[in-house]
Amino acid sequence: MGWILGLFAIFLVGIPISFSLGFVTLVGLLGTSLPLEVIVQRMFTGVDNFAFIAIPLFILAGDLMAAGGISKRLTNFSESLVGHWPGGLGMVTIVASMIFAAVTGSAIAATAAIGGILISEMVNKNYSPAYSAALVATAGSIGPIIPPSIPLVVYGVIVSASIAKLFMGGIVPGVLMGIFLMISNWFISKQRGYQGSKTRATVAERRAGLKDAILALLMPIIIIGGIIGGIFTPTESAAVAVAYALIVGGLVYRELSWKKIWKAFVNAAIMNGIILTVLMTANLFIWFMTVKMVPQEVAATLMSLVHSKWGALFIINIVLLIAGTFIDTTSALTIFVPLFLPIVKAFNIDLIHFGVVVAVNLTIGMCTPPLGVCLFVACGIAKITIREMLKDLCILLIPLLILLALITYIPATVTWLPNILGL
Structure with missing residues (x-):
């Protein structure tokens, strides 16, 4: 346990997590008889997996869609559906984020794309900048839950679980996240007087919005349908x-220029480099922890404290919620999942259920201070500080925590769809 505390101590000093992981492992290895060549071997092994090809491809697809006008069309279609409800633009934000999640699988991409379009419009219609930013950040957290999902790809590789089952397991929780946020937005908007559009969109206007967005809406159907039908693997779906x-974006909407395409490729390469560096050093660190029997110690400690899988899940949720506030999703997955895996297996917790619970925990962390990346994106667009939005953020985190409790203690919310599809 001392090694884990040492890791967090170094990280809190300000050293990037990948370097923190590598440094702690190097110091630990110097005190053993193990050859240092194992560092290179374990780092290579950490990323030598075909499924990881999906990570840069999904990032690239999300960037291309945002630059290709897809987010704008999804937003316009969402407004034709729910723009007339109380808190109409807030509803549009949530619905558009849900659809965009099924297109990109990225919380940051959803927050940036939807926030860039709607935050200024919400402020112009008398929504407070703090509430607008908080709503966009929390709605963006749906991104990694509704498939495709980069965190679920990483989790699936770590525990050798079916990524197709994990993708399907994320659909119901992701949709419920959106519904819970919409209910909260409705009550808040009624209290604060946030009005929707004065007129309901006509059938013709909705049909026009659907026609304009139909190609964007077809994409998640193609990806998910292809995976379920066995036409291509989740990794191949990223290439599709x-x-x-x-x-x-390039040939139909004609909004993708060569400059935008180049920028999307460069951004995907940079993000992939960051993620793979974390995965390499995290694999090295977890291997060292395994050599030191740390996962077994963690499992033994938890087994002495709890005597049921529900108690174990409660403690794991608390740990992950805290970790998610200051560690990025990929790092938290690669550090904590192997640590908790022995106790998960000891209590016969379903790996698909556990994976989605972990993903929801960590995506909530993406919109939780002090290091929630979605908060920085939303605040940057709204030109406010995190402190200014803290009150509204705390209110909007409540429905997400209720959803987390629901999927934790009712596993069928996760496992029902993969089972009924026969995956």
């Missing part, structure tokens, strides 16, 4: 997503 984004 890139090709589809290029064709729709």
Whole structure:
């Protein structure tokens, strides 16, 4: 346990997590008889997996879609559906984020794309900047839950679970996240007087919005349908997503220039480099922890404290919620999942259920201070500080925590759809 505390101490000093992981492991290895060559071997092993190809491809697909006008069309279609409800623009934000989640699988991409379009419009219609930013950040957290999902790909590789089952397991929780946020937005808007559009969109206007957005809406159907039908693997679906984004954004909508395409490729390469560096050093660190029997110690400690899987899940949720506030999702997955895996297996907790619970925990962390990345994106667009939005943020985190409790203690909310599909 001392090694884990040492890791967090170094990280809190300000050293990036990947370097913190590598440094702690190097210091630990110097005190053993193990050869240092194992560092290179374990780092290579950490990323030598075909499924990880999906990570840069999904990132690239999301960037291409945002640059290719897809987010704007999804927003316009969402407004035709729910824009007339109380808190109409807030409803549009949530619905558009849900649809965009099924297109990109990225919380940051959803927050940036939807926030860039709607935050200024919400402020112009007398929504407070703090509430607008908080709503966009929390709605963006749906991104990694509704498939495709980069965190679920990483989790699936770590525990050798079916990524297709994990993707399907995320659909119901992701939709419920959106519904819970919409209910909260409705009550808040009624209290604060946030009005929707004065007129309901006509059938013709909705049909026009659907026609304009239909190609964007078809993408998640193609990806998910292809995976369920066995046409392509989840990894191959990422390549299909890139090709589809290029064709729709470049040849159909004609909003993708060569400059935008180049920028999307560069951004995907940079993000992939950051993620793979974390995965390499995290794999090295977890291997060292395994050598030191730390996962077994953690499991033994938890087993002495709890005597049921529900108690174990409660403690794991608390740990992950705290960790998610200051560690990025990929790092938290690669550090904590192997640590908790022995106790998960000891209590016969379903790995698909556990994976989605972990993903929801960590995506809530993406919109939780002090280091929630979605908060920084939303605050940057709204030109406010995190402190200014803290009150509204705390209110909007309540429905997400209720959802977390629901999927934790009712596993069928996660496992029902994969089972009924026969995956």
